[in-house]
Amino acid sequence: MKKFVLALLLTFAFMPAAFAARMRLTVPEEAPIGQPFFLELRANEAIGDVTVTWRGQKFVLAPRRNAVRTILGAPNDAKLAGSTLPVQVEFDCGAKGRIRAERKIKVTGYRYPKQVLTVAPKMVTPPQSELKRIAEERQLVRKALATRSKGGVLPRRYVPPVPGIPTAYFGGFRVYNGVPRSGHGGLDLRAAVGTPVRAIADGTVVLEGAHYFSGGAVYVDHGGGVLSAYFHLSKNLVEAGQKVKAGDAIALSGATGRVTGPHLHLGLFSGGAALDPLPLLEPQRLPKGVEVLYEI
Ligand SMILES: [Zn+2]
Numbered sequence: 572m573k574k575f576v577l578a579l580l581l582t583f584a585f586m587p588a589a590f591a592a593r594m595r596l597t598v599p600e601e602a603p604i605g606q607p608f609f610l611e612l613r614a615n616e617a618i619g620d621v622t623v624t625w626r627g628q629k630f631v632l633a634p635r636r637n638a639v640r641t642i643l644g645a646p647n648d649a650k651l652a653g654s655t656l657p658v659q660v661e662f663d664c665g666a667k668g669r670i671r672a673e674r675k676i677k678v679t680g681y682r683y684p685k686q687v688l689t690v691a692p693k694m695v696t697p698p699q700s701e702l703k704r705i706a707e708e709r710q711l712v713r714k715a716l717a718t719r720s721k722g723g724v725l726p727r728r729y730v731p732p733v734p735g736i737p738t739a740y741f742g743g744f745r746v747y748n749g750v751p752r753s754g755h756g757g758l759d760l761r762a763a764v765g766t767p768v769r770a771i772a773d774g775t776v777v778l779e780g781a782h783y784f785s786g787g788a789v790y791v792d793h794g795g796g797v798l799s800a801y802f803h804l805s806k807n808l809v810e811a812g813q814k815v816k817a818g819d820a821i822a823l824s825g826a827t828g829r830v831t832g833p834h835l836h837l838g839l840f841s842g843g844a845a846l847d848p849l850p851l852l853e854p855q856r857l858p859k860g861v862e863v864l865y866e867i
Contacts, residue, residue, distance in 0.1 A: 592616045592667060594865045598643075598658055598674050599858035603681035605647030605742045605754075607839060607846040608858045609727075612660055613638040614867075618670075619663035620721070623795070626656060628842045630795045632722040634662075640724045641795040642851075645678045646844035647742050647754055652680035670867050683742030686755060694784070694829040695747045701783055708782045715778035715790045715798065716843045722795020729771040729851040730818045732801060733835050735761030741847035747829075756845040757800065757838035758852075762824035764805055764833045770815040771799050771837070771851065779807045785836070786827025791815060799848070800838030803830050 597611040612621055614637040621632045621639045632639040643658065645651050659673045697705055739759035762768070774791040777798070782788045787804030805825025815821055826833040839848040850856035 591866045592664060594618075594664075594670065594672070594867055595862050596660060596672055596674060596865065597860040597862040598676060600861050601677045601679050602645060602858045603679045604645050604649065604651050605681055605683065605845075605847050606856075606858060607642045607644040607841065607848075607850055608676075609640055609725075609860055610643050610658065610660075611638070611640045611860065612662075614662075614664065617665060621660055621662045624657075624659040624661070626842060626844075628796065630719065630722060630842070632724075632795050635724045638724060639722070640727070641722050642725060642797045642839075642841050642846070644841050644844060644846040645676075647681075647683065647846075649680065651678045654678050664867060667867055672863075672865055674863065681742070683744065683754060684740060685746070686739060686743040687746045688748075688831055690747055690829055690831055692748060695750050697783065705783045708780070708785075711778055711780070712782075712790070715792075716840050718777050718792045718798065719796050720775070720792055720794050722793070722797065725793060725795070725797060726772055726817065727854070730769050731760075731852050732769050732771055732837050733760050733762040733766050733824060735766070735835070737761075737849065738834055741845075741849060757802070757836045758848045760835045760837060762833060762835040764823075764825050766824040766835070767820040768801050768804060768822040768824050768835055770817055770819050770821050771848075772817045774799070774815055776809045776811050776813045776815060776821070779809060779811055782828060784829045786830065787822060787825055788828075789821050791821070796840075796842045798838075798840045800836075800840070802836035802838065803827050803834060 594614045623630045774793040777792045778790040785802040804822040806823040
């Protein structure tokens, strides 16, 4: 769906009656909890870095050919369903000064499936001896997910990390050996042990290691607060700080950590919130963007 609406922009500077610059801002009007969506902005003249404000966080994006694209989403939290959240963009546009625009996004509910799993008992209630390690790993992950490097233009299309089909979907409230745990934070894909795992997009490795629950794990920063994560790996092929290209083999899949068998767990994060990676691999699932044209 594409809708063209003419809107006025708030500017802080005097606007000379020169050639009208135009800016197109595309976001969906509705987005379900836990589902990612694209924010796209295109201008017809040079613009400076774009600051996006969403859920109290600011993400800075460097335009390429006067355009940016990033991934946002509301966390998978049922309490957010029914709320309306603003998203703001802000940038400098030559003599026109500071430009600001705001759109409102209605957050809707989403029925994620429940999953009942059986794993080794120590993966439900870890032994006392592992608690320190688990806490340390949690800190490392928190720090990795707090990465806020400058973003730019994320792709529209993403590389499937393995060829396998989904075996468990995102968001499902999980019951491990009869014990309820929080929702599944990613997408599980079928992968025999040793399958090359590919980065879904260009980025920089910010964390890799062998973690208690996640097993072999790699976290890739794509800029603008967007990260992907790959778990249960048998071998990590990259180091923290390493730049990777979309499609690069970053690891071999495995069955390490809390698993019921070999598979790849793919995680997606924006602003620290876990989102469903599936719509990046099957774009027809993405909430439909609505383009608004602004004369500035
Ligand atoms: Zn998983």
